[in-house]
Every structure is written in C-alpha cells, then in structure tokens.
Amino acid sequence: MQKICFVASSGGHLEEISRLPEVRDKYLSFLVTEKTEFAELDFCQKVYHLPQINRKEITFLFKFLWIFIQSYRIMKKENPDCIISTGALASCPMCFLGKWKKKKVIYIESFARVDSPSLTGKIMYKFHVADLFLVQWKDMLEFFPEAVYVGGIF
DSSP states (O other): OOEEEEEEOTTHHHHHHTTOHHHHHHSEEEEEEEEOSSOOOOOOSSEEEEEOOOTTSTTHHHHHHHHHHHHHHHHHHHOOSEEEEEEOGGGHHHHHHHHHTTOEEEEEOOTTOSSSOOHHHHHHHHTTOOSEEEESSGGGGGTOTTSEEOOOOO
16 A cells, blocks of 8 residues: 655644545555644644744754754655645655655645745745646646646645
C-alpha cells in the first residue's frame, strides 16, 4: 500500500489539508506540521512536529536549516510515496526532499489566495517542485498557467 505524507504549517494550512480525509483513509499516511501552542486537529494518527517558522525572524535561516535536517530524518524513516502540501514555508524542505528522492509531490495553493500567489506557491511553481500543482480559484491560473483548477477543498 502506498504511503502519503501530508505536510502543512499550522493554522489555515493545516485546516485545509484536514479536508482530505478520503485521501488519508485510502492510504497509509502521516502528518508533518508545526508545533504551536494552539490545539491541533486530529487528522493523522502519526504526527511529526517541526518548529514554527517566520521568514521575518532574525533566526530564520538557522531554523530553516534545522527544519531541512528534521525533514530529511522524517523522509528517511517514513519513505513516503507521495507528499501532499498546502504550504507554507515549513513544508518546503519536505517537498524539495521529496522531489530530490523522486517522490510524487502535490501542492495545493491556499484557498485564501484569491488574487495573488503565496510565497510558497511561487517557490513550488518556479522550481518545478510539484508534479501536480492545484489551485482553488480560477483567477490563480493567471499566475500559475500550468496548474490545475480544482475548486475549493473546503
């Protein structure tokens, strides 16, 4: 049976990915998300936590490198067949590692992005990290012309 890695930062990104229970239930799966003081959704039984990251912090580069190392350890331990992400920056290392290891990467641009792309979306698209790039608003095809419009996952 194939194994799916769901990866999303906390908050709205995690809320969005939790709207995919039919995918979760069809495969072996685990979740990689940020550790925060907020209550976490009960989406997967197996959960790995990464430190919360903010690109405006002075320690951003060190935290991002640490997240890369932790993501590598998770990837080595779990060896998923596919990575599904709704962003944000904390999910980038897992997606890049997945691409490097020739795993299928699916990126879903945030539902909140109606008329401008997210930084994570721009990175995933520009560097061709995602094998399948999905948008939830037709207007986003202007920024990501090779994406697939799927409508809202909410």
